[in-house]
Amino acid sequence: MIENFVGEFMRDTPSGLSALILGLVFLGFLFEKLPPAAVATAGAAAFLLLGYVSTDEVLEVFSNPAPITIAAMFILSSALVSTGVLDAASSYFVGLSERRGPIALVLLLLGAALASGLMNNTPLVIVLIPIISKMAQALGIASSKVLIPLSYMAILGGTLTLIGTSTNLLIDGVAQREGMEPMRMLELLPFGLVALVVGGLTLLLLGPRLLPSHMVSGEAIDDSTTQFMSEVRILAPAETEATGRPLSDFSALSKTRVLGILRGTERLKPGPDVELFPNDLVIFHANQSELLTLREHPNYRLGYFKASKPSTDQQKTEKLEAVYAGDAGSSGRQLRDLDWFKAGVRVLGIARRKHNPGPALSEVRLRAGDRILLEGSPADLAGILEEESFAAASEPRLRPYKRHRAGLAILTMAAVIGLSIFNVAPIVTLSLLGVGAILLGRCVEAEDAWKSIDGSILVLIFAMLAIGRGLDNTGVVQSLVDAVTPFLQDVSPLVVLLAIYALTSVLTELISNNAVAVILTPMAIGLAGSLGIDPKPLIYAIMLGASASFATPVGYQTNTLVYAAGNYRFADFLKVGLVMNLVVGIASCLAIWAFTGI
Structure with a gap:
């Protein structure tokens, strides 16, 4: 039977070439020499070049509501x-x-x-x-x-x-x-x-x-966990200068960890009964987004600068995050004593891995590896980066929170x-x-x-939709249905569900689940028509099987994320993932069979 199926493909040139292109696309996904979106786009271009899908049909793909x-x-x-x-x-x-x-x-x-x-x-x-x-x-x-x-x-x-x-x-x-x-x-x-x-x-x-x-x-894996030491000067309108505000209000607003409060020459410890007054300096730890959020608050002046009122308030400014590589002229000197520190530049915060850089920003002695968040005019920032030894400098990757x-x-x-x-x-x-x-x-x-928007996912989806249209035009989908139907003709609907789920799950572990979905969905609908059963349960099985990818770190995006963050080996996913694939797959198919009455 299999030989006849292959023979028919070879005699039918469009079907044979379409199946060959599909196989090459799947191999491209498997060996990952090129990004999946590039492989799928090349496959769609091949179908267009051979005339198996028309330009109008390719354009129709972009009207599909799913990618939008x-x-x-x-x-x-x-x-x-x-x-x-x-x-x-x-x-x-x-x-x-x-x-x-x-x-x-x-x-x-x-x-x-x-x-x-x-x-x-x-x-x-x-x-x-x-x-x-x-x-x-x-x-x-x-x-x-x-x-x-x-x-x-x-x-x-x-x-x-x-x-x-x-x-x-x-x-x-x-x-x-x-x-x-x-x-x-x-x-x-x-x-x-x-x-x-x-x-x-x-x-x-x-x-x-x-x-x-x-x-x-x-x-x-992201910047939200890096804690910067920073400080804010409490500001207030003249009519409220004598009115204190609870420290808890500041902590709740900014999600910071307060280290201390400087009031003149007196250093206060943070506590539930402490109140903040105008001109108090609050020293705290916070992530980058929190710093940028506080930078925009009218009641707080964030960071350290030499001028009594920074020029950055009246002119266009930029923000840079720089990694300090060390410099003989700056080594051991406090930030306030550095000659290269321009009056128009504001230090918004300094992060030092597993250490608190200092009691206040002005007293920090820079060390190699410190991450410094700076704000100032483009000219002043460029001057600092040219004069000092910074290993890298880039725009902050995070934004202020828009909590309101x-x-x-x-x-x-x-x-x-x-x-x-x-x-x-x-x-x-x-x-x-x-x-x-x-x-x-x-x-x-x-x-x-x-x-x-993950553009690579959208390109992959559009390209696979075009490939799916080409496979349908050349009769490959119908040929697959005709080849599979005899094996499932006399089995129970539950076995059909298990077979569809297993095929979807195995392919999803190897290649993009979106690509698998585009190919198997029309096949399942055609198979249901040949067997005389409702196609909806088979669609449910494909949906669950295409998502339930547990056995490899490349089968699903979130697996790839934790693979890098958790320092896992490939085999770690196999040990628990194969068990999950089996247990969840059987349970899902039994649930579909029981609830739909297929």
């Missing part, structure tokens, strides 16, 4: 990051770990799963990696015991809703192109919950035994999800309206919004 929705969800997720919503949630869990111990870790993982069902899980995992690592360190648990579970729970959470992963949206878009009705927001929820519960229990019971135990020695816009960001995301659940309008329409709302409301700067 995915891009919109990236932007909506970035608004939750830029307004500090995710940071606030993460800070809550760090405090909870001090009170509740390991239970806080479990709650964080559950929270990550639920949040993944409502937003893109890549920025979510990036934010949570340093948080869960700190929680594990505080509890005496190896970071490697919690980072893989974080990725896995985020993956499982993505199976709860239609917008949980970009793959779900893409599969729904392909299914609609094949004539199926659009899926509802919570249509996957019953099956996703089963997968989440079974997968979570498996991690809880087997994770401690199968996961490696070693502390992470590398640096955090957090309510709008949360309301917009909730509205998009809620209206989608009640099918008020298509998800693509609602997500685009949501993007318009957060951009008009300045929840995220337009520049940051566009940067949040």
Whole structure:
């Protein structure tokens, strides 16, 4: 039978060439000599060149609602990051770990799963990696015991809703192109919950035994964990000069850790009863985003500068983060005594790994490796960088938090999800309206919004949609259905579900899950027609199988993130991932079979 199938392909030139191109694309994904988007684009170009897909059909690909929705969800997720919503949630869990111990870790993982069902899980995992690592360190648990579970729970959470992963949206878009009705927001929820519960229990019971135990020695993967020492001078209108403000108000506003307060020559220790008065100098630790947020607050003057009133307040300024490499003329001298320190330049903060640089910014003695956040005119900053030994200098990668816009960001995301659940309008329409709302409301700067869109994913999706159209035109999809149908003709629907899920899961571990989804979705719909069964359950199986990628660090983006952050080996994913693939796969298919009555 297999020989006949291959022979028919060889006799049918369009089908044979199409299958060959598809095979080469899959090999390109597997060996990773080129980025997946480049491989897929080359494959789509080959179909166009051979005439298997027309220019008009390629242009129709760009009208598919799935990639547009995915891009919109990236932007909506970035608004939750830029307004500090995710940071606030993460800070809550760090405090909870001090009170509740390991239970806080479990709650964080559950929270990550639920949040993944409502937003893109890549920025979510990036934010949570340093948080869960700190929680594990505080509890005496190896970071490697919690980072893989974080990725896995985020993956499982993505199976709860239609917008949980970009793959779900893409599969729904392909299914609609094949004539199926659009899926509802919570249509996957019953099956996703089963997968989440079974997968979570498996991690809880087997994770401690199968996961490696070693502390992470590398640096955090993002700048949000680097703590800068800085200081603010308290300002106030003349009519309130005699009025003190609680120190807790300052700490709550900026999420800082106060080290001390200088009032004239007196140094005060931070405490719940301490009040701040105009001209007090508050010394504190905070991350880069917090510093930039305080820089814009009217009641505080951030940083150290020699002039009584910095010229940077009246002219266009730039911010630079520089790494100090050491200089004989500066070694051992305090910052206030350095000749090269221009009057118009403000030092916003100094970070020194695992050490406090000094009692105040003016008294810091620079050491090689110190990270310095500077602000000043372009000319003054250029002068400093030319005169002194800096290993590197770049613009700050983080932005000030827009906490005053957090309510709008949360309301917009909730509205998009809620209206989608009640099918008020298509998800693509609602997500685009949501993007318009957060951009008009300045929840995220337009520049940051566009940067949040992963262009490589969109290019990959568009290219694979074009390849899928070409395979359909040349009859490859129908040939695959005809070849598989005899093997599944006399088996139960449950076996069909298991076969589709297994094929999807295995391919997803090797190549892009978006590519797998585009190829297998029309095949599953055709197979269901040949077997006389409802195609929806098979679509559910592909959605769960394409997301539930546990056995390799390259099968899913969040796996790749924790692979680097947790200092894992490839085999660490295999040990626990293969078990997760098997258990979650069987549970998911049983749930689909039971709930749909296929």
